[in-house]
């Protein structure tokens with residue numbers, strides 16, 4: 001089967017996953033089309049892919065899992081024996097069951113996963129962890145991953161016999177309960193609405209950006225990053241605690257890991 005187009009389906013509130021997926025995609029000799037699911041859509045788009053597409057899925061790891069919001073989007077995404085590869089970025093702690101969950105869930109929906117990559121990146125909650133990653137070496141690994149995937153595509157015509165092994169366990173880890181919710185500082189917020197426009201979960205009201213709906217907020221920190229007035233932040237006591245906890249368990253020198261059929 002000749003592959004005609006590369007489709008990039010990703011969720012990347014703070015941009016690290018996007019950087020890795022774009023670098024991987026550059027190594028393909030195929031035209032690519034992007035579906036950025038970090039832009040809030042009230043109505044989840046229906047995306048159907050064919051056997052002659054190749055889909056790269058990209059997610060950040062949340063609590064060692066696939067973000068719940070990405071899973072909601074996945075409900076409306078289907079393949080038809082479509083070959084695919086996975087990218088997960090994580091904040092230098094662990095990615096635990098995220099790749100396994102993403103593989104199982106995409107394969108249930110008609111995709112055949114032929115490669116997977118876990119890439120350490122800046123921690124979106126505590127940005128001094130993994131600061132400035134993905135860096136040069138990470139991007140080189142992403143580019144080489146793309147070269148290998150492209151080679152697979154050129155060499156193989158039938159992926160039905162592929163059975164890629166990726167790390168992870170079932171039952172999957174439980175989602176964390178102590179989510180950190182950014183709040184607006186009323187004295188700094190100018191109600192410009194920039195945070196409401198970029199919130200991937202549609203949790204901030206455009207008419208009153210000082211208000212966040214905690215039932216919808218996924219704690220991704222995009223509003224904290226985006227606010228020019230620095231009006232959005234997490235309670236400093238909670239942030240101190242998170243920083244102390246994460247500093248103990250994260251390792252800034254973690255390396256990208258690539259899993260391909262017949263290679264680990």
Ligand SMILES: Cc1cc2nc3c(=O)[nH]c(=O)nc-3n(C[C@H](O)[C@H](O)[C@H](O)COP(=O)(O)O)c2cc1C
Nearest residue numbers: 012013014015016017060061063064091093094124
């Ligand atoms: C709610 C939440 C949970 C997270 N859970 C993990 C985790 O379990 N392991 C880890 O190493 N990093 C974790 N991170 C960090 C992100 O996975 C990491 O920063 C990722 O690269 C962000 O991708 P993005 O820039 O594309 O949004 C978490 C971040 C958030 C906001």
